[in-house]
Amino acid sequence: MKLRKPFKTVVLVLIWGWILLFVLAPNLLVVMTSFLTRDDAHFIRWQATLENYLRLFDPDYLAVFGHSFYMALVTTLLCLLVGYPFAYLLSRLRAGVKPYLLFLVIVPFWTNSLVRTYAMKLLIATNGLVNQTLLGLGWIDTPLRLLYTETAVIVGLFYVLLPFMILPLYAIFEQLRPELLEASGDLGAGTWQTFRRVVLPLTMPGIIAGCLLVLLPAVGMFYVGDVLGGAKNLLIGNVIKNQFLDARDWPFGAAISLLLTLAMAMLLYAYYLSVRLIRRPHAHAELA
């Protein structure tokens, strides 16, 4: 089908204009800003410098970045550990109930994550349900201090991001053909061997996609850090936000954001490579 030429031109101009103006140009601006000097009156002064990047290596900031990455990694692992068996079991349910149970996973995925972060705060607050229950059971004598700790941030991130892990894993388990598991068994592999050598490699794209969908937001969702973490458990997102909205040091904020983007790009590239590596070999494609 060839639509009329003017139509094509209008559509292409529209989308290209939008992408160039609101995606490409702003990102180039951030790159540029990161090499300029801060200015209290106009945000930036036209004086090139590398100082913003050198400041990234300040031990105080390195500690914050490291801590944020650590919390994001623990969150990702937790989500994977909980989500992987869950997604598998979900994909093996009877066709009659599956859509409804899948719907129950999508609901939290769609609901406001700030609201869900707040719900977690309500639960783990000093007088919250968790402490009330533990006190009532007599397991503890004084309320645990859960809020404003590293654990609180990890629990909050885990809670908010778990559906982002489950959904791609579920999608990949849906594609996994049960015949392959039978074949592996018939060829003499035990449960563990089947898992290690058949299931795990075939679900790897889902694992990596899920991990990325958890890891990337987990360093940026500053409101989780704000609401649950207090002053000591900052995410990289909090640092960027502080530089832009409070300290008014745009160039440094831009440099941190670029560091984040670079890390993200490397992870995405790793994902791309792994998908290519897995899609190429024989096993799945030929049987399908």
Added chain:
Amino acid sequence: MPMLNWLKHAYLWFVYLLLYLPIGVLVFYSFNASKNPYRWGGFSWHWYERLWQNSSLLEAAMNSLLLAVSAATLSTLIGPLTAVALHRYRFRGKRFLNSMLFVVMMSPDIVLAISLLALFILIGVQLGYVSLLLAHVTFCLPFVVVTVYARLSGFNPQILEAARDLGAGDLRALVTVVLPIIFPAVLAGWLLGFTLSLDDVVVSMFVTGPTFEILPLRIYSMVRLGIKPEVNALATVLLLLSLATLIGSQFILTRKGERKT
């Protein structure tokens, strides 16, 4: 192996409990008559009435709805056209366009947020409704494009040839054949955009201005300060709204499956 089956079910329910317990507690306590947010004092609509009487909160809610509706509408005007163009045409830089859309979808919100703030300050867009709208359309757009594109790739191109053989012009084929086919995806895209816009905190935080207060940012400032029963009621209202849009989009997308030829 009944034991193993039992374990499997227990595990599924355990994860659902994890997902729903915090939301459930939140909704439950929004009906709490007591002023103490942790002590149950009987059922009451009190906090909902308080919300209804809070005129600045209502204004923020109306602003949010206006923003979400306009952002969703604008992205469903541009998005499906883009999907059709990506699906039908060859043009220079198509791969680049594709990857830019992918970049917007994958990059952390905060990166998009600061880049748009820098742009708006540079070109002098006043921070407020317009800057929020442009930003929201930007992050909704790729999701609408992907939704519609998926639908387009699923249908049989011979239908179009048939339309042409029957004498339909190009534009007419678009309106009478392509549009009905992608319509469910367009609607679903609209609902997705609406939800994304209504839920966004990160981008809005950066590109908002003092003249246009929106609900998620209002909630953010309330939540930072502490736990208030009023916030519980407000959060419950938002949860219901998300649930309604989700059910709507699921309904549309399932019907799509039935009618598919």
